[in-house]
Amino acid sequence: MSSRTHRVAILVHDGVKLLDVAGPAEVFGEANLLGADYRITLVSTTGADVTSSIGMRIAVDGSAAEEPDPDTFLMPGGDVHPRTPVTRDLAEAAGDLAGRAGRIASVCSGAFVLGATGLLDGKRATTHWKIAGELVARHPKAHVEPDAIYVRDGSTYTSAGVTAGIDLALALVEEDHGPDVSREVARSLVVYLQRAGGQSQFSAPLQGPPPRSPALRSVVDLVTADPGGNYSLAELAGRLNVSTRHLTRLFREELGTTPARYVESIRFDIAKSLLDQGYTATRAASMAGFPSYESLRRVFARELAISPAAYQRRFATARREQAE
Template sequence: MLAPEVGIMGASVVFVVFDGVKMLDVTGPAEVFAEANLCGAGYAIGYRSPSGAPVETSVGIRLPVDGPVAATPEPDLVVVCGGDALVERGVPAELTGAIREIAPRARRLVSICTGSFALAAAGVLSGRRATTHWRHAARLARAYPDVQVLPDALFVRDGEIFTSAGVSAGIDLALALVEDDHGPDLARTVARGLVMFMQRPGGQSQFSAPLRVPRPSTPTLREVLDLVSAQPALDHSASTLASRAGVSARHLARMFASELDTTPAKYVEQVRLDHAKALLDAGHGVAETARRAGFGSSETMRRVFVARLGASPSQYRARFGSTRTDVS
């Protein structure tokens, strides 16, 4: 990528959009740069589509653009937005071509949410670290094995290429870029104006849905999984599970590795974590949750929560228990 020809003041920010683009992937980060402009940042914000035609967004609003991607003057920052269609129907060839054309001319290249699929399809993530929405991280890793996918990260920087997780993480990334350009004081003013964190607590695993794994083809392994899911508080050590299944612990470990790509211990911990999250969501206390989920103690559960989610059970419950707040 080229070195910038202009200073940070007046830097151009170009959003690459397409039919089906998720509206918040565009407007969320754009609002951060616009808010920064109120503080004197001077970003020149523009919108381009592969063909230069207006696009239909995910919410049905038609978005006008400034022209085709190929006709973009030398950009400082190119933001490739996401959309469900990139995962469900694949990345259009014209979008892939547009990214390949503009990437070498941009000083920095960014993807928001599933926009990482477009960057990967264009080849610019090859050999790099990246992230995407937690729901699609495994799919991105399977489709592009030469990309090191970090599923828990809110955003990842690899050189001058940045990728972000779900839609609101794109707003976090935009604020980080403003801080890179103009320092923490201006970024802090922007964050306060938009009522957002300078750094959001925890990773995106705290937002993820319960574990879903393919149904094993081996009946014995299916029975083991059903038991763990139905009664997570039982003793599910590897030796106990193997004994119940009538196989050796080593053979059970091979079954987990070949069919689920994990270990019995990791699987049991994930099931218990999902069960605990559901209990906390339903309003149960931390001690009761630890007991019912099979962690044995509140401290053991706290260590797992912090290691896996970047938040304690109490913090998780406060963030996700309810949208209701005490306004008194």
């Protein structure tokens, strides 16, 4: 293990999410107990203390401009972004620290601050699944990966929401000191060293905006009411009284997918909800309209990179239904 001091500068601001700051800091602090030497400093744009998203005051060590060149610059997020634009002083402070840092990292909506400096242009990045679309809209030059837990592009790292900052910090510790140290830190903090799957597994069903077209909205109603029904292209077109060509065009233009894949996505969301309620994977597959458990397993593997059983162990409620 390298004994060199590694300076970590965390730029906090009013409305910052406390766990975005404390989660990574705890990872670095735990690594210090194993022989690392991370020196964590909290800085703000002016050097004044800030107030977190839960109203807790955070004392800072100084201003961003006064901070010595950091080895790692970490930009935490908060609910303030993307609801409001990134202020000029915050963007300038982030740009200054990033320009002097060996590597750059953000947690959750901290990616919007990095984006405001131009640091994400031409780079792969991620953020919380709920606001990934907004990151794409604001920073179209960034290559946003909405399902990733964290993304590395060169010396720039971005992570998904809140606890994903812990995943990111563990990856940074592994980069600095190897897998044995990061594994021991994860064990000490009782967290996964490397979570399987992407952040889609944490999102609620059918969170996207409803289709604009009445015909496509009807598809959601039809499949939700009777997931096991016949929803071939011809059958859907007949029920909606439109041609198959017109229906296919609607799906392509409005949703960017095919009718079959969209029906499958609704069934997939239904199956996830049933697993959350405690139904067995086989029963959930049947109730959600999948022809077999194996077909459900293939969709889970494609969409979440985990099995239905692994998903259920992580997210099922205590309530269990008896399989019929």
